Amino acid sequence: MSTNTKSFSSSSSEDDNELRRGPWTLEEDTLLIQYIARHGEGRWNLLANRAGLRRTGKSCRLRWLNYLKPDVKRGNLTPEEQLMILDLHSKWGNRWSKIAQYLPGRTDNEIKNYWRTRVQKQARHLKIDTNSTEFQNIIRCFWMPRLLQKIGDQNQLASSHQHSITAPSPQLQFTHEQGAVNMSGYEYNLDIEKQNTECILPSELPMETPNTSQFSEYHTSSPFGGAMVHNDHNVYTNDHDMEVSNFGNSAAAESYYVPESESNWLETDFSCSMWNMDELLQRC
DNA sequence: AAAGAGCTCAACCGCCCTAAG
């Protein structure tokens, strides 16, 4: 009688002939690596038998592709990679393997985990559906510019040493040397000198519902602390104390404040900082 | 210091598609 709904089989002599499940041991990893080095990948069930692994073919394939394969990257996703994921997910949805093709060394599993643990967490916090237009626009107008700024900061740091700006990845198209990036029909201007990132939305952007898609500009850093200029000429900022006036093309008729500390905005990325945008979204 | 909550990510599950026989 089993007490666990999902118990991993042990290595006792009783179940020596049973398939093993659960975490892989160093010995199993070694067997798999050595077999593939000699005979290559594929025919996973046969491979499992011949390599002497008491695992399913599927389990071997998964272990190899997601963990043991030499070109699998380890460590946190870079801002460039996060940006790619956000952009590609907006095009293809949960097509993790397809998205992974554009992120060399990253697996579909890793990308899926990133989406669930970081992106969906934000959506839950904001009490909106990840598939909603509102959330898509939040990603475009808040999250992606933040990542671009991070990339810009990194490039600025690099250029201070190398006197050159390097594109973050082949998939991100920097259209001029100041760092304009064109993704999904949106042009992100990355002004490295001013440490300023703008998301310029195309005029043909669908506007079925009034929401953050109506933001015409987005500024993330000083001298404005962090603010968006809405098409209605209102300025939305994360700075509690800032009175906004004569900012860009806005007349600053009215200001709305996002109740979140400036330090959170400036020092952490979107995936770590929980922004309270309920009020903002309601007002949009 | 300890306990509980929250988070991460490796691994599994079940479904689907395709090709071979």
Add this chain to the structure above:
DNA sequence: TCTTAGGGCGGTTGAGCTCTT
């Protein structure tokens, strides 16, 4: 045409780690 095996995919789970109280 049907069956079967291999492989791929997205969804889900849970052990172990980290953070918070």
